[in-house]
Amino acid sequence: MRPYIDKKNKMTQQIYLGLFIIFFIFSLLQVGILDERIFQAFSRVENLLKGMVPPAISEPIDVAGAAVESLQVAVMGTLWGVVFSIVLAMFAAKNVSPHISISYAVKAFAAFVRAVPALIWALLFIVAIGLGPTPGILALAVNSIGMLMKVYAEAIEEIDTGIIDALKATGASQFQVVMQGIIPSIMSIFISWSIFRFDINIRYAAVLGVVGAGGIGWELVRASRVMAYDEVLGITLVIFGMILLAELVTRFLKDRADMATLKAME
Amino acid sequence: MSEVVLETKDLSMVFPDGTQALKNVTLTIKKGELVSIIGPSGAGKSTFMRSLNMLNKPTDGQIVFEGENVLKARGKQLRQIRRRIGMVFQHFNLIKRSPTYQNVLHGRLGYMPSLKGGLGRFSEEDTRQALEILRRVGLEDQAFKRADELSGGQQQRVGIARAIAQTPSLLLADEPIASLDPSSSENVMTYLKNVCQEDGLTSIVNLHQVDFAKKFAHRIIGIKAGEVVFDGSPKELTEGITNHLYYSK
Ligand SMILES: Nc1ncnc2c1ncn2[C@@H]1O[C@H](COP(=O)(O)OP(=O)(O)O)[C@@H](O)[C@H]1O
Ligand SMILES: [Mg+2]
Numbered sequence: 001m002r003p004y005i006d007k008k009n010k011m012t013q014q015i016y017l018g019l020f021i022i023f024f025i026f027s028l029l030q031v032g033i034l035d036e037r038i039f040q041a042f043s044r045v046e047n048l049l050k051g052m053v054p055p056a057i058s059e060p061i062d063v064a065g066a067a068v069e070s071l072q073v074a075v076m077g078t079l080w081g082v083v084f085s086i087v088l089a090m091f092a093a094k095n096v097s098p099h100i101s102i103s104y105a106v107k108a109f110a111a112f113v114r115a116v117p118a119l120i121w122a123l124l125f126i127v128a129i130g131l132g133p134t135p136g137i138l139a140l141a142v143n144s145i146g147m148l149m150k151v152y153a154e155a156i157e158e159i160d161t162g163i164i165d166a167l168k169a170t171g172a173s174q175f176q177v178v179m180q181g182i183i184p185s186i187m188s189i190f191i192s193w194s195i196f197r198f199d200i201n202i203r204y205a206a207v208l209g210v211v212g213a214g215g216i217g218w219e220l221v222r223a224s225r226v227m228a229y230d231e232v233l234g235i236t237l238v239i240f241g242m243i244l245l246a247e248l249v250t251r252f253l254k255d256r257a258d259m260a261t262l263k264a265m266e
Numbered sequence: 267m268s269e270v271v272l273e274t275k276d277l278s279m280v281f282p283d284g285t286q287a288l289k290n291v292t293l294t295i296k297k298g299e300l301v302s303i304i305g306p307s308g309a310g311k312s313t314f315m316r317s318l319n320m321l322n323k324p325t326d327g328q329i330v331f332e333g334e335n336v337l338k339a340r341g342k343q344l345r346q347i348r349r350r351i352g353m354v355f356q357h358f359n360l361i362k363r364s365p366t367y368q369n370v371l372h373g374r375l376g377y378m379p380s381l382k383g384g385l386g387r388f389s390e391e392d393t394r395q396a397l398e399i400l401r402r403v404g405l406e407d408q409a410f411k412r413a414d415e416l417s418g419g420q421q422q423r424v425g426i427a428r429a430i431a432q433t434p435s436l437l438l439a440d441e442p443i444a445s446l447d448p449s450s451s452e453n454v455m456t457y458l459k460n461v462c463q464e465d466g467l468t469s470i471v472n473l474h475q476v477d478f479a480k481k482f483a484h485r486i487i488g489i490k491a492g493e494v495v496f497d498g499s500p501k502e503l504t505e506g507i508t509n510h511l512y513y514s515k
Contacts, residue, residue, distance in 0.1 A: 017452035166425075167319050170432055171349030171376020172383065179384035180372060184363045 051229035054238055058228070059243045063219055073133050074205035074246070077140025078198045084141065085148035086190075086263030090178055092149060093156035095164065107153070114146030118204050122213040133214030140201045140208070141147060142233050151193045155186040195250050202246040206239045216242070268296045271468045272318065272387055277327035279492075287313040290491040295436075300462055301470045302479035305489035306512050311472040314489065315440050318470075319351045320344060332435060349376025351430025354439035354458075358421040360428075362414035363403040366405065369413050369424050373431025392431075399427045402464075403457050418477065423457055427496055430461055435478030437462060437469040444474055453474075455482055474506055 057063050088106055090096055119143050125135030159182060167181045183190075209217025216239055223231035239255040279288040287310045295301060301309050317324045320336060329336040331347055339347050347508040352373070360369045374392045375383040388396075398411050403423040408416055413424060422442055429437055439458060442481045443451035459482055473479040479486055480500040488496030488503070488511045496507050 039398060160357075160359070162355060162357050162359035163361055165316075166355060166428075167375065168351070169319050169321060169348055169351070169353040170373050170428070171345040171347075172372070173375075173380040175380045175500065176375045176378075176383045180364075180368075180375065180386060181361055184361050187363060 008134055010230075024054065027167045048229055051227070052233040054230065055233035056228075056230040057234040057238070058231060063216065063238055066209070066216040066219045067238055069133055070205040070217070070239075070242065071246070073136040073140065073208065073213075073215050074198065074202040076137045077205070078144060078194065078201045080137065081144025081148055081197065082143035082194050085145050085152050086183075088145065088149045089152035089156055090182075092153035094176070095159065095161055096174075096182065106149070110149045110153075112146075113142055114148075116143075116149070118143040118208070119211060122208050122211050126212055131214075136205065136208045136213030136215060139213060140204055143204070144197050144201060148193060150195055152186070152190060155189040155193075156182055158175050159185050186259070188257065192254065195254050195257070199247065199250050204245055206243065271297050271332060273328075273330040274318075275328040275330075277314070277317060277324050277329065279310075279317060279322070279324045279326075285472055287492050288317070290327070290427075291494055293487065293497070294495065295468060295470065297435075297468055298466055299485055300459070300483045301485045301487060302483035303470060303472045303489055304474070304476055304511065305481050305486045307474065309489045310492040312491055313492075315353075315427050315438050315472055318436075318438060319348050319353060341399050345376055345421060349432055350435050352434035352437045353434045354422070354425045354429050354437070356441040356444045358411040358418075358425045359393075360421055360424055362412070364413060365410050365489040366394050366413055366416065366424055367393070367400060370399055370427045370431050373428040376432065383397045396427070396431055399430050400424075402430075402461065403427050417450070418446050419453055422446065422450075422454045426454070426458055426461060430465070433470060437467045439469070439471040441472050441474060443478065451478065454466065458482070473495075476503070 014210035042238040056136065088110070091098070091102050094103050096099060097106075118139050122135055125138045129135050129138070146251075163181050163185065164177055167177045172180065205215055207217045209215040209219070210221050212218065216235065220232060220235050220239075223235055272293075274291055275291050276435070277288055277291040278286070280286050289315060303314065305311055309346070311417065313322060316322045318329060318336070320339070324337065327337075332350065334343075334347055336344075336347055361372070366446060371386075371388045371392060374388060374396075378388075397406065397409055400406050403426055405416075405420060405423055405427070408420060408424075414419060418426065425442070426439075429439075442458065443454050446454060455478055458469075460470070461467070471479075471482060473482070480503065486496065486498065486500055486503050487494060488507065490511055495511065
């Protein structure tokens with residue numbers, strides 16, 4: 001029996017490998033990566049690089065304003081995402097949801113929201129609302145909900161049902177059970193996921209501007225349209241600095257949160 | 267002579283999976299009684315106790331608590347019944363990350379408006395009372411520690427303090443010492459009995475250990491396979507009855 005299974009496994013493996021190779025070669029031919037243009041690219045890149053140095057920023061105030069707007073989009077998007085995720089997670093977690101079918105419905109909604117990328121949400125909201133930071137905030141909020149609601153709900157489901165029973169037994173209302181029992185119990189998981197999500201959102205916020213959803217991405221598009229490559233590099237460096245700064249801040253917050261948890265556990 | 271606090275009539279419980287956990291349990295508990303329910307694991311002790319405050323809903327029968335029909339109660343009325351029934355759990359069921367005094371204050375939630383209680387805006391009077399109750403269970407020094415920093419026995423005393431903070435007319439304890447070592451068990455049972463006697467509380471305590479039950483209670487009820495098979499004073503509980511309860515089929 002055993003050798004037979006091994007043989008069968010090996011054969012399926014070979015079939016998969018064969019299919020993969022065929023697909024790979026097909027793709028190469030179709031997409032034309034081995035185009036002669038790729039060999040001409042060297043001179044183009046040379047020109048591009050020459051155009052980029054030294055980096056420049058012609059409108060420092062505009063660029064700074066756009067960078068701040070990106071930060072704002074990230075902060076607001078995360079904040080709204082967190083708030084809605086908490087509320088929805090209370091309906092998604094099986095152990096606190098009013099009904100199991102509500103739990104499934106909310107989880108399905110989150111799965112759908114998660115499956116659609118942030119850029120697509122931004123495009124949809126731009127169509128609905130118009131250009132500017134608002135569609136960017138909404139896109140990040142919705143995209144965050146897809147992820148945060150899932151992890152919050154999982155954290156709630158891991159809670160010992162005993163503490164829910166204990167608070168119910170005191171005559172506490174559902175709201176009180178959530179606020180006094182569930183939230184304190186998931187606080188540290190909740191904080192670390194929210195910070196992690198902010199890290200993701202700051203990166204998204206930098207590129208959302210490319211489709212017109214506010215922030216520094218738009219400056220990048222503007223500069224590259226007029227082929228001001230020195231400015232493209234300048235703005236890229238600003239984005240880099242912005243993300244680095246945000247990362248330092250979130251790392252500091254995370255360390256603080258970990259410290260608090262450690263201290264409490266001593 | 268003394269008034270009835272709790273009455274159950276033909277209380278039955280069949281779980282959705284078909285397990286019959288309670289069969290026609292009919293009992294009357296009078297004011298001031300200290301009752302122990304004993305019986306082997308799986309007898310239905312927890313199910314009976316959790317039915318009294320509707321943590322699980324019996325499928326048949328009646329529960330009357332201080333004249334109110336518990337099984338008919340919903341929403342606000344149910345919360346008002348629950349706040350008069352304190353409950354102590356085997357695994358303490360404290361909010362581990364919250365400080366001790368806050369766990370005691372949770373006993374006041376049923377008396378507060380939903381929003382105010384949810385936001386933890388407990389009154390000064392409630393806080394003072396909570397600290398006083400902690401003193402009564404010998405934990406005044408631990409009031410501001412996180413609940414999970416306390417030992418098992420101490421955590422269970424916080425559990426008792428939370429129940430007492432409800433100013434209940436009935437105190438339920440479901441195997442309060444089953445996860446404690448022998449000396450903590452002694453200690454917790456002593457505190458439990460003391461607060462019951464000081465406040466003239468009516469109390470029902472599920473206990474696996476017969477010796478603790480005899481020491482604690484005025485009245486012992488034996489449950490086996492969901493049915494009451496013994497109801498009498500500790501003296502009337504002979505070895506023969508205990509053997510029947512725990513060992514015979
Ligand atoms: N949620 C549940 N679903 C199905 N059966 C249950 C559930 N809870 C308890 N039971 C069953 O009901 C019976 C009584 O359980 P329980 O009241 O916990 O007993 P005890 O507290 O005396 O040990 C047992 O047979 C147990 O397996
Ligand atoms: Mg039990």
